[in-house]
Amino acid sequence: MSTLTLEASAPALLDARPWPARVAAGWDQLWLLVRWQLLRSKESLPLLVLVQLLLAVSTVIGYGLVVGDPGPIGGLYLATGAPTVTLVMVGLVMTPQAVAQARTEGSLDWMRTLPVPRGLFLVADLLVWTAIALPGMVVGLLVGAWRFDVDLSPTWWIVPGALVVSLTAAAVGYAVATLLAPTLAQLVSQVFVFLIMLFSPVCFPADRLAPWAQHLHQWLPFQPMAEVMRAGLAPHAFTLPARSVVVLLVWCVLAVAGAAAALRRRA
């Protein structure tokens, strides 16, 4: 017992640790946090994955019903839109709901008393939520390719691209959940659902929107997110404008900084 007390306690020891040791400790903590979160939600995990699967598949099939025969380009929009919707929904809708619940039940405050760098909470949650979104993303993609008979040729950078999309969405969701009161955060996340599903140029081209909405979407992250996924999955049909990359990266940096600040905040 005494060895434990001393080991965990001496500040001199802690501060004197070299950088590699600190990074290694950070990795260990990250996986431990991921384990903690996965075990804590293991009962609801299969259900969450299933919901994501249904969401992705119904985005493909449902939009197909609405638009009829979409044609090759329309089909590509729908097939690439489904995984984008899944990723963004997890970040913007499920993350705030989970964080709001953790705040209400008191686990967030308790976790914050642990000696863990604040950013690791964000990264651990992000990994868990991305893992939950992954099956839906892949299945949505396959169903879309089959349903609309389109050719997809994913590029290597779709993986980092999808991670940036996922990170940005989750960080915005995190910031919403920590800055707003839990009930309000849940409401805002509901608003995100129809805002993304119906009024963001994810599953359809931006020129179908009113000019003012098109202009707005040039500054919001949803269109760039969709463009990254589209160009990454079907590079023969879509290009990724440099402006979109910049807009998305700026959102990513701001959202992660905002979420990290929200986690560090001391009232």
Place this chain on the structure above:
Amino acid sequence: MDEVLRVEGLHKRFGRGPGAVAANAGIDLTVGAGQVVGLLGHNGAGKSTLVNQVVGLLRPDAGRITLAGIDAVARPDLARRLASVQAQANVPITGLTPLRAVELVGLIRGGRPDAVRARAAALIDALDLGEWASTPAEKVSGGVARLAAFAMALVVPGRLVVLDEPTNDVDPVRRRLLWNQIRALADEGAGVLLVTHNVREAERVVDHLAILDHGVVLAADTPAALTAARGGELTLEVDLLPDRTPTWPSALTVVDRGRLRATAVVTQARAADVVGWASDELAAGRIERYALTPTSLEDAYVDLVEPAADDDATAGPAHQTTHITTEKTTDEESAA
């Protein structure tokens, strides 16, 4: 003695304008290595606000918090390494078992895997939780969950261990085991800040007590010194019989008289006389029962906070001491 925690002039207000609440209004407090310091105070006295500032969940408006020589306000990240906390609210661990939760927290706090496993098993054993160690948390009682949260704070303890109401929901047998662990922890060299309402039991393990009321420390001393203020008085409790009136001796000051219960203050010198009188009354069938008890820490605590807590229905102090405390505190106030 090494100082683990030093709190100086701590101020924290919530809200603005006339509706603002001064949760901490200038708190001074120290906890030494190997010392258990009890923090007593009724609901809303500012205990949890103080705790949350120590571990960097709240930022003080003014004042200093030094944790093992480190400025905890400037470096909350280091403060969290130096302090481990059992929060007042239960830690939700659904999906985990008590043993798994304790082990994971030990690893997250940076303990070596083999040491954490051994320590977690030892704590589960010492708290007699073996029966539930591998039961999913959603199936264990509130008391077991509370003990699991206690073990999470102790598995890789900080130099300071903060325990906020650790005995809530815990059965009497395991409460004793818990107190033993707290004492053992301090004997190993940790400083323990113990927030509790359970004054009677805490009396046995605390070395030092701070009584908090309306955001300030009303008194801070050893339990013996705090009770000594009542000058060796004893309390006589008498259970009365319906329709019978005992013949009270003239020297006895009855401080509270209910329908079936009376309480009186007795000086040490008159204790033998009073016991003789009470035995006679009992033999004559004019009272049902009597008990003579020393002044407890709880009495001293109620003495100190009673006037301030009058309007606080949740404070719930023992009502029989109302009259004594009012007199005493008035004296103290005029002396001050």
